[in-house]
Amino acid sequence: MGLFLIGKVSVDMELAISLNVFDIDMDKLEQGVKRSAAAGFACLDFNFCDYYRVLQGMTWEREKAWVTRVSDTADAAGVRFVQAHGPMYRGKLDDTFIDLCERSLRSAAIAGVRWVVIHPINLTSAAAYDRSDRSLLLGQNVDFLNRILPVAEQVGVGIAVENMMDHRTKEGACRQVYGSTPEELAELVDTVNHPLVGVCWDTGHALIQGLDQHSALSAIGHRLKATHIQDNDGLTSSHFLPYHGIIDWDAIMHALRDIRYTGAFAFETHRAIRSLPDELRDSALKHAALLGNYLLSKIGENEP
Numbered sequence: 001m002g003l004f005l006i007g008k009v010s011v012d013m014e015l016a017i018s019l020n021v022f023d024i025d026m027d028k029l030e031q032g033v034k035r036s037a038a039a040g041f042a043c044l045d046f047n048f049c050d051y052y053r054v055l056q057g058m059t060w061e062r063e064k065a066w067v068t069r070v071s072d073t074a075d076a077a078g079v080r081f082v083q084a085h086g087p088m089y090r091g092k093l094d095d096t097f098i099d100l101c102e103r104s105l106r107s108a109a110i111a112g113v114r115w116v117v118i119h120p121i122n123l124t125s126a127a128a129y130d131r132s133d134r135s136l137l138l139g140q141n142v143d144f145l146n147r148i149l150p151v152a153e154q155v156g157v158g159i160a161v162e163n164m165m166d167h168r169t170k171e172g173a174c175r176q177v178y179g180s181t182p183e184e185l186a187e188l189v190d191t192v193n194h195p196l197v198g199v200c201w202d203t204g205h206a207l208i209q210g211l212d213q214h215s216a217l218s219a220i221g222h223r224l225k226a227t228h229i230q231d232n233d234g235l236t237s238s239h240f241l242p243y244h245g246i247i248d249w250d251a252i253m254h255a256l257r258d259i260r261y262t263g264a265f266a267f268e269t270h271r272a273i274r275s276l277p278d279e280l281r282d283s284a285l286k287h288a289a290l291l292g293n294y295l296l297s298k299i300g301e302n303e304p
């Protein structure tokens with residue numbers, strides 16, 4: 001955790017790491033919690049999205065027991081879950097998907113998570129989206145959020161909509177994806193206009209989208225509630241650690257400082273750690289914690 005004084009305002013961001021840095025295995029998640037704590041992380045991101053297939057076939061009672069076990073392990077290890085990744089939209093806004101979203105909110109509440117990250121609803125790859133006429137997708141996303149908000153209210157957990165990125169087809173054409181620009185996200189959040197709906201900023205997606213991250217984050221401003229901190233080469237969403245791609249990290253840290261962001265600074269950096277042999281993951285995780293604390297320490301530098 002970093003507490004830094006900026007002028008007369010304190011900026012308190014919490015360094016966190018997604019448990020997706022370990023193997024995607026329900027039975028190993030408690031080990032992941034303990035290993036993250038031992039590496040120096042005090043806060044965690046619960047990666048429900050990686051378990052959606054298993055969770056779909058699981059009763060709520062069993063899911064609840066699993067989340068309670070993992071959550072108890074976190075308590076015992078002295079770490080806290082602060083954000084989570086909900087199920088990812090895969091082209092079908094049906095009851096199964098809504099149920100998974102609602103369950104991720106209920107599970108998040110058990111784990112003590114404040115914000116569950118959800119991707120916006122998009123058209124299927126076969127259909128074209130043109131952001132100059134975004135009313136259809138704005139409406140669909142507002143309806144979707146309003147459908148799951150009653151459960152969010154019931155359990156007191158927020159929904160943070162993540163910034164996406166446009167896709168380049170093999171032929172080089174650009175397929176626009178709703179939620180890739182700060183304007184779309186700000187408009188969506190403002191239209192729903194609910195204290196439990198905000199934005200999650202993925203630094204790697206924003207890089208690929210070609211955004212100026214300082215001005216984009218300034219446009220998101222107070223709506224920012226969660227982060228996915230990752231680096232890449234500007235072409236592929238690689239989920240590397242900061243400084244292993246081409247992101248200007250000074251610009252990101254200054255932007256977070258300028259908008260007085262106080263949530264989780266959460267590494268979503270599985271490609272930097274999970275790709276390693278298991279014996280090397282703990283030392284890489286320690287390095288990740290050092291790197292995160294270094295970035296958070298930079299935020300207070302050069303202030304008057």
Ligand SMILES: [Zn+2]
Pocket residue numbers: 162202228268
């Ligand atoms: Zn992300």
